[in-house]
Amino acid sequence: MDAGSILTCRDVAKLIAESYDRPLPWWVRLRIAFHLIVCRLRVSFQRDVSRLHTRVPEHVVSETASDLNAEIKLSAEARLRIKQAVESHLQ
Secondary structure: OOOOOOOOHHHHHHHHHHOOOOOOOHHHHHHHHHHHHHOHHHHHHHHHHHHHHHHOOHHHHOOOHHHHHHOOOOOHHHHHHHHHHHHHHHO
16 A cells, blocks of 8 residues: 555555554545545444454453463474474475
């Protein structure tokens, strides 16, 4: 997406989701607003994402991959099967 291109619905959906992770520049927010005037589906999507964002507990959102991985315990046999599957797939 460059500054002169028309935003697609896919672009807008991605930007709406990103807006909850980082602030968007004013000109990007303006382009989203213009798109939303034309595209009613994206308005619905934005409303749904906003509801989801406000209803998901903060501790769930803030979990990192390392926090999640700390809880995963694989047996030695399972690790070996995964390793063999990956190696056979790479050959």
